[in-house]
Each structure stands twice: as C-alpha cells, then as structure tokens.
Amino acid sequence: MSAAHGRSEAAHTPPGGAERSEGGAHTSAAHGRSEAAHTPPGGAERSEGGAHTGAAHGRFDDPRATWDARFAAPGLLFGEQPNAFLQREAHRLEPHSRVLSVADGEGRNALYLAERGHDVQAFDLSPVALAKARDWAARRGLQVDWRESSVDDWDWAPETFDAVVAVFVQFADPAMRARMFDGIWRTLRRGGLLLVQGYTPRQLDYRTGGPGRVEHLYTPQLLRDLLAQAQWLLLREHDDVLAEGSAHAGRSALIDAIARKPA
Numbered sequence: 001m002s003a004a005h006g007r008s009e010a011a012h013t014p015p016g017g018a019e020r021s022e023g024g025a026h027t028s029a030a031h032g033r034s035e036a037a038h039t040p041p042g043g044a045e046r047s048e049g050g051a052h053t054g055a056a057h058g059r060f061d062d063p064r065a066t067w068d069a070r071f072a073a074p075g076l077l078f079g080e081q082p083n084a085f086l087q088r089e090a091h092r093l094e095p096h097s098r099v100l101s102v103a104d105g106e107g108r109n110a111l112y113l114a115e116r117g118h119d120v121q122a123f124d125l126s127p128v129a130l131a132k133a134r135d136w137a138a139r140r141g142l143q144v145d146w147r148e149s150s151v152d153d154w155d156w157a158p159e160t161f162d163a164v165v166a167v168f169v170q171f172a173d174p175a176m177r178a179r180m181f182d183g184i185w186r187t188l189r190r191g192g193l194l195l196v197q198g199y200t201p202r203q204l205d206y207r208t209g210g211p212g213r214v215e216h217l218y219t220p221q222l223l224r225d226l227l228a229q230a231q232w233l234l235l236r237e238h239d240d241v242l243a244e245g246s247a248h249a250g251r252s253a254l255i256d257a258i259a260r261k262p263a
C-alpha cells in the first residue's frame, strides 16, 4: 500500500513545517499552542484522558473537543519521529502485514509502518489529528486507511489484522480499557502480534506525559490479566528519556509489551 519512493525533502515536511517544535514546551509556546497543550509538564491540564482531571476546566468531559484543542496547535504534539519502541520492534512484523494502529493521533506510527511496506489501517477520535495525518501522508506519498472513530464505536472485525499497534492509548479508564483490549484481541488473527507501549504507575513521579491517573497506567500483571490467552514475547518495564514532541518529553517510566495470539 505504501508508495515511499522518490519523494523529495520538501514532501517529507510534516504538518507545521520547519517551525514545528520537537521538544520544548517553551519553543512551542512561542508558536501559539492551545491552552491544553500550553501547560508545562506536570500541570493538571496535561491529563491525556481529559475526562477527569480537567473537569474543573469546563470541557474535559468531552474528550474529542479536548483532543481536538490539543491537536489544533501548529506542528505535531507527539513529534515527527515514530515511537521509538515501535521502531525497535517493527522487525517482528511479517512483510506486507495488515496492521491496525489504535488511536493513532497525528499519524507518526501509521506512516512509519506504511513506509515499511505494511498495509495500514488506523483510527482516532480526533478529526483535527486525522486531518494532520492525512496531510502529512500526502506530502510523503504514503497511504494509510485512516478512520475517525472512538474505541467504543470501532468495529473490531474478528481475525482481521496480522498486527495491532497500541502506543500510548492510556486515555482509557479501566472499563474502556477492558473493552478496548477485548476488541484488539478479537480483531487480531491467530498468530498475530499485539505491540503495546504505555506508562507504568511510576510515571506519576516523573509527570513527563501520560494521563496522570494511576488507574489508567499499566503494570505487567495488569496486561497479563487483560490478555489471559497471550503468549508474551516481551513484557518489560524500564525507564527511558522520551522526546516525542512536547507532550511526551523527558525521563519516563515505560512498559513495552508484545503478545502473540496463539495460532
């Protein structure tokens, strides 16, 4: 599905162009980011789920509006580079895999997979993020089948994908998370791979990104309990320094997980 050949440097430019900030909240602020995205790391408004922490701010009971506001700022909230865990682990995917990227945001991960020759479908709640993703794909000459959907509206068609990617989907509270992982498991074909990266509860000490609510964060045991049938190829907690735009920036407490659905 991808058509990565022969693109120019200019065509590679992501939405927001060269002015886009990659790492510093101070830099981004100079370009007029929205209030939600403005708040420095650690601020309550940094909550990624938006549904709870920001209730006092009037609109955080509307996650779509909240995410749209964050993504409305120029440039890329989560940066231009694909997620580093995905880059490390993408070699595990069979060539030309059919891949679903859950809550893909501005497209950095779906585009990375498309560029590697995979057939990628992705969805996200935010039409603002999707518009950026589509624009960026056009500039790069890549194709991804993006859809606008919430996790709860998504049709998790059974046994459809060779791989599912769920990178920083911790907007989901425990009930939504259970529904989401049920759906992910259903839509994976037998023998398929699930790649997950998220924050662990120690991230509450770092506060360099993520939902800021312990019940949204992952432990190895939580993932084992969610996916009782999984064969775990990787289940690793570690600290690393993230540089994913201004939203995930600094030392972070992470969990990397790769599960195979038994054949």
Ligand SMILES: C[S@@+](CC[C@H](N)C(=O)[O-])C[C@H]1O[C@@H](n2cnc3c(N)ncnc32)[C@H](O)[C@@H]1O
Pocket (backbone or CB within 6 Å): 048, 063, 067, 078, 083, 102, 103, 104, 105, 106, 107, 108, 109, 123, 124, 125, 126, 129, 149, 150, 151, 152, 166, 167, 168, 169, 170, 171
């Ligand atoms: C932390 S961002 C991660 C985006 C992307 N996975 C990445 O790594 O760049 C979380 C994403 O989840 C999306 N989102 C939030 N609530 C959602 C929901 N209920 N259903 C689908 N997507 C949702 C947001 O719009 C946002 O793009």
